[in-house]
Amino acid sequence: MGLSAPTDHRTVSYAPESQEGWVTTRMDFLVNWARANSLWPMPFGTACCAIEFMATAASDFDLARFGMERMSFSPRQADVLICAGRVPFKLAPIIRRIWQQMPQPKWCISMGACASTGGMFDNYAVVQGIDTIIPVDVYVPGCPPRPEGLIYGIRMLQEKVKNERSSDAGTRDEMEPDPASQLYIPPSVIDELGEPFGNSVNQTRSGL
Amino acid sequence: MSKRTVEVELSTSGLDAQGRPQRVPLVTNDGGTAVALQPPPGLEPDLEGEHMLINIGPQHPATHGVLRLVLELDGETVVRCIPHIGYLHCGFEKIGEYRQYNQIICWTDREDYLNSIGNNVAFALGAERLFGIEITERCKVLRVIASELSRIMSHLVWLGTFCIDIGAFTPFLWAFQRREEIYRLIEKWVGARLTTTATRVGGMAADIPSGWMDGLRQFIRTFPHTLDEIDRVLTRNAIWVGRTVGLGVMTPEEATNWGLSGPMLRASGVDYDVRKDFPYLDYETYDFEVPVGTNGDVYDRYLVRFEELRQSLRILQQAADRLPDGPVNIDDPRVILPPKSKATSEMESMIHHFKVVMEGPRPPIGESYVAVESPKGEKGYYMVSDGTAKPVRWRIRPPSFVNLAAIPKMVEGHLLSDVIAINASIDIVMGEIDR
Amino acid sequence: MTRFDVVRTGASASGDQPATQRNVSHRNGAANPSAKALQDKFGSGVKRVDVIWGETIVYVAPSAVHEVIRWLHDDPSQQYDFLSDVTAVEYRDADVPIEVVWQLRSLPYRRFIRIKAQIPKGSPLEIDSVWDIYKSADWLERECYDMFGIRFNGHPDLRRILMWESYKEGFPLRKDFPLRGRFSRSEQLRQALAQNPEARYSMEELTIADAFAELPTDMRERLSKGERTGE
Numbered sequence: 001m002g003l004s005a006p007t008d009h010r011t012v013s014y015a016p017e018s019q020e021g022w023v024t025t026r027m028d029f030l031v032n033w034a035r036a037n038s039l040w041p042m043p044f045g046t047a048c049c050a051i052e053f054m055a056t057a058a059s060d061f062d063l064a065r066f067g068m069e070r071m072s073f074s075p076r077q078a079d080v081l082i083c084a085g086r087v088p089f090k091l092a093p094i095i096r097r098i099w100q101q102m103p104q105p106k107w108c109i110s111m112g113a114c115a116s117t118g119g120m121f122d123n124y125a126v127v128q129g130i131d132t133i134i135p136v137d138v139y140v141p142g143c144p145p146r147p148e149g150l151i152y153g154i155r156m157l158q159e160k161v162k163n164e165r166s167s168d169a170g171t172r173d174e175m176e177p178d179p180a181s182q183l184y185i186p187p188s189v190i191d192e193l194g195e196p197f198g199n200s201v202n203q204t205r206s207g208l
Numbered sequence: 209m210s211k212r213t214v215e216v217e218l219s220t221s222g223l224d225a226q227g228r229p230q231r232v233p234l235v236t237n238d239g240g241t242a243v244a245l246q247p248p249p250g251l252e253p254d255l256e257g258e259h260m261l262i263n264i265g266p267q268h269p270a271t272h273g274v275l276r277l278v279l280e281l282d283g284e285t286v287v288r289c290i291p292h293i294g295y296l297h298c299g300f301e302k303i304g305e306y307r308q309y310n311q312i313i314c315w316t317d318r319e320d321y322l323n324s325i326g327n328n329v330a331f332a333l334g335a336e337r338l339f340g341i342e343i344t345e346r347c348k349v350l351r352v353i354a355s356e357l358s359r360i361m362s363h364l365v366w367l368g369t370f371c372i373d374i375g376a377f378t379p380f381l382w383a384f385q386r387r388e389e390i391y392r393l394i395e396k397w398v399g400a401r402l403t404t405t406a407t408r409v410g411g412m413a414a415d416i417p418s419g420w421m422d423g424l425r426q427f428i429r430t431f432p433h434t435l436d437e438i439d440r441v442l443t444r445n446a447i448w449v450g451r452t453v454g455l456g457v458m459t460p461e462e463a464t465n466w467g468l469s470g471p472m473l474r475a476s477g478v479d480y481d482v483r484k485d486f487p488y489l490d491y492e493t494y495d496f497e498v499p500v501g502t503n504g505d506v507y508d509r510y511l512v513r514f515e516e517l518r519q520s521l522r523i524l525q526q527a528a529d530r531l532p533d534g535p536v537n538i539d540d541p542r543v544i545l546p547p548k549s550k551a552t553s554e555m556e557s558m559i560h561h562f563k564v565v566m567e568g569p570r571p572p573i574g575e576s577y578v579a580v581e582s583p584k585g586e587k588g589y590y591m592v593s594d595g596t597a598k599p600v601r602w603r604i605r606p607p608s609f610v611n612l613a614a615i616p617k618m619v620e621g622h623l624l625s626d627v628i629a630i631n632a633s634i635d636i637v638m639g640e641i642d643r
Numbered sequence: 644m645t646r647f648d649v650v651r652t653g654a655s656a657s658g659d660q661p662a663t664q665r666n667v668s669h670r671n672g673a674a675n676p677s678a679k680a681l682q683d684k685f686g687s688g689v690k691r692v693d694v695i696w697g698e699t700i701v702y703v704a705p706s707a708v709h710e711v712i713r714w715l716h717d718d719p720s721q722q723y724d725f726l727s728d729v730t731a732v733e734y735r736d737a738d739v740p741i742e743v744v745w746q747l748r749s750l751p752y753r754r755f756i757r758i759k760a761q762i763p764k765g766s767p768l769e770i771d772s773v774w775d776i777y778k779s780a781d782w783l784e785r786e787c788y789d790m791f792g793i794r795f796n797g798h799p800d801l802r803r804i805l806m807w808e809s810y811k812e813g814f815p816l817r818k819d820f821p822l823r824g825r826f827s828r829s830e831q832l833r834q835a836l837a838q839n840p841e842a843r844y845s846m847e848e849l850t851i852a853d854a855f856a857e858l859p860t861d862m863r864e865r866l867s868k869g870e871r872t873g874e
Contacts, residue, residue: 044267045273046273046274046295046296046638047273047296047318047321047638047639048317048318048321048402048403048639050273051321051322051365051402052401052402054365054384055384055387055388055391058380058381058384058385058388059381059384059385059388060384060385060388071269073267073268073269085296086296086298088294088295088296088297088298088642089807089831089832089834089835090294090295090297090806090807090835090838091266091274091295091296092832092835092836093835093836093838093839094266094267094274094295096836098267120314120315120318121298121299121303122822122823123298123299123302123303123822123823123824124299124302124812124815124820124821124822124823124824124831125297125298125299125302125806125815125824126298126299127832127835128828132828132832133832133836143403144402144403146401177836181833181836182833182836182837183829183832183833183836187827187829187830187833188829190828190829190832191827191828191829193828194828194829195828196823203306203307293804293805294803294804294805294806294807297805297806299815299822301790301816302815302816302820302822303822306822337667337696338696340667340668340669340696342665342666462778464724464725464750465724465777465778465779466778466779467725467726467727467777467778467779467783468779469725478750480725480750484661485661485750485753486661486753486755487661487662487663488663488664489663490663491663492660492661492662492663572669574669574695574696575695575696575698575700576695576696576698577698577728577746577755577757579727586727588727588728588746590728590730590744590746592732592734594734594735594736600732600733600734600735601730601732601733603728603730603732605727605728605746609782609783609786610779610782610783612782613778613779613781613782614778642805643805
């Protein structure tokens with residue numbers, strides 16, 4: 001075991017039998033280039049991160065140069081769900097429904113600490129990370145992330161989009177939540193993700 | 209009481225004889241002559257149809273956050289409006305019972321996130337009342353500067369988003385560009401743009417760096433140009449006036465009874481401003497005026513907030529001129545951290561540092577309610593202490609929560625697009641409403 | 644034509660110039676004159692008066708609260724026309740009763756007073772609503788009910804406001820409610836996702852008779868039996 005060398009993301013290894021033809025690769029390149037450079041965001045802005053998102057979209061940091069100036073508030077016309085801000089449990093079915101209303105291909109950026117992990121709100125009211133509700137592609141840390149940070153996250157998403165292949169079977173599959181519980185990952189995983197760690201363990205003493 | 213009246217002359221008031229928004233008659237060119245279309249004769253007046261139930265939100269571009277409005281519409285007229293909130297409830301008050309007073313200051317940023325520093329100041333004032341601490345003069349002036357910058361930031365967001373809701377996009381970009389300048393100033397001071405955590409119990413997190421005042425003066429010098437530009441574009445614009453005059457009227461008695469505060473209350477004609485009536489941070493020594501409206505409609509709220517921006521600049525100028533030298537933090541080792549140079553070299557300071565960080569400063573048993581004038585209204589922090597480092601109860605009196613409760617009253621009888629305008633004029637922040 | 648006035652300072656019936664309070668003492672401050680007036684008028688209804696950090700707190704018997712607040716609102720020498728806040732405080736000591744707190748302001752006289760009523764924890768948590776005096780109490784009392792479980796008698800529509808209406812974990816701000824809630828994270832998420840956002844129309848919203856016929860059959864059946872939907 002031990003440490004292995006970091007994988008070089010520019011090298012793609014594939015089995016010869018699944019080798020794609022020249023036309024397919026060119027089509028993939030074209031389609032991915034078009035998708036990556038015209039991602040229409042659906043800003044699911046709840047709290048402070050939404051203000052930084054607005055600042056990123058405004059003149060000084062300008063999202064328009066990345067093709068994202070057309071904010072789509074209707075999920076039916078959006079590509080990227082940018083969850084900017086904390087998501088309490090009351091809002092959980094809403095974000096689930098919005099995600100389900102978005103047509104494929106769709107991606108999700110979880111902006112900020114609260115959307116990624118629940119942030120500083122480790123209490124009864126806040127979902128400990130929206131990845132327990134919907135699948136997330138890029139996490140942008142920060143509280144709130146600087147506009148440059150959000151732009152870095154968007155660029156990462158664009159890289160991810162450009163590396164997609166039409167031959168990858170499962171990429172564009174819709175998530176299938178369990179009909180009884182509406183969870184799409186096992187409950188044990190959710191509990192593990194939501195557990196406090198580090199100093200957070202000591203933060204539930206009241207008084208003293 | 210001296211009054212200065214600002215008269216704005218408009219070519220149209222946008223209202224008809226009954227005070228309702230004026231309807232534009234339809235005109236068609238029928239055989240060369242313009243003919244106003246009349247509804248066809250014989251149309252039964254009671255052919256009304258059913259009422260529609262429309263749901264706006266919680267995810268919606270114009271609700272300013274996760275607010276859900278359920279409207280019962282008769283055609284396009286609102287018969288009833290029922291707001292649903294709680295979609296951003298994050299348990300602030302519960303968490304406050306598990307955090308030391310200095311730790312809670314981080315939380316006050318996130319609650320009304322447009323007025324972060326203002327909230328930090330408000331909480332620190334409340335905590336200092338609870339501890340019985342008098343802060344230094346320099347700290348008071350710095351806090352006034354912080355509060356007014358915060359007021360400008362909040363009103364600029366309100367202005368930008370209000371314009372977008374009515375349909376004007378460009379002032380949003382102008383407003384956010386000015387906000388970036390303030391962000392840069394605040395970042396030089398405390399290190400963060402939005403979530404500042406700038407105060408501590410007994411002082412501030414940091415003193416202003418050298419050269420900061422020049423940046424502030426530069427801002428004070430250049431900001432009026434943007435204000436004048438936006439003023440030129442909006443205030444006497446017939447579309448703007450037609451869309452905002454006469455909407456959402458609250459009489460002064462209603463406004464007081466419904467608990468409205470801040471520009472909402474002042475636009476209705478009640479001159480209650482916490483800075484004037486229950487002053488803090490020596491606001492009575494600053495020379496500024498409080499705009500008070502007459503009609504209590506959306507246009508008056510716009511005018512009041514706009515004038516508040518100008519008055520905030522006045523206060524900033526005075527504060528910048530009078531900033532005294534001296535220490536920013538009080539000299540009490542039980543409450544304030546010692547300077548890092550001492551904490552790393554002297555044993556006593558290191559122990560003080562340890563105790564303040566690990567255990568937290570402890571106030572005597574008691575309670576305090578301190579209210580400040582936030583851009584949204586009367587913002588109060590009520591804290592109850594039982595002598596331990598963590599409060600027994602931390603209550604946030606949210607101005608937007610109480611202001612929003614009046615929306616069913618304001619919106620009845622108006623059209624659907626007016627609902628958006630009225631909602632925008634309340635200047636709500638869901639973080640503060642739901643906490 | 645429309646105009647607005649820019650005034651120099653607020654008008655006040657007392658005519659004095661308010662100033663920032665300095666060096667406020669912990670317990671020896673002067674009480675608000677309304678406290679004495681309340682004691683004179685209500686006698687045994689007023690339990691005690693405290694002045695902590697310059698703020699006057701009047702402890703009132705729970706049964707007399709509505710009367711006291713009504714008098715403070717209506718009497719021309721008091722004129723507490725602005726209700727700042729209604730909230731509750733539960734102390735960490737289990738024997739200390741829960742206090743319901745009203746923070747009132749008199750805008751004409753520039754006064755501030757805090758009224759408190761203590762409700763022992765063993766008895767059902769109930770108190771009179773002041774909605775008929777101040778309309779701002781509507782949502783403030785609903786929030787108090789949502790967070791503490793205190794019922795306000797006379798409130799027109801007392802239901803949860805911040806948590807969803809079928810929230811099963813309890814009343815969050817009570818001291819016996821743990822910070823992270825009573826259920827596990829996956830259970831909380833399961834209950835949250837089981838909410839039907841569309842079912843959360845209040846009874847008021849669903850009394851639109853014309854749309855009643857278009858509601859789904861099961862909802863119509865539940866409504867005609869008098870049940871509240873979505874809860």
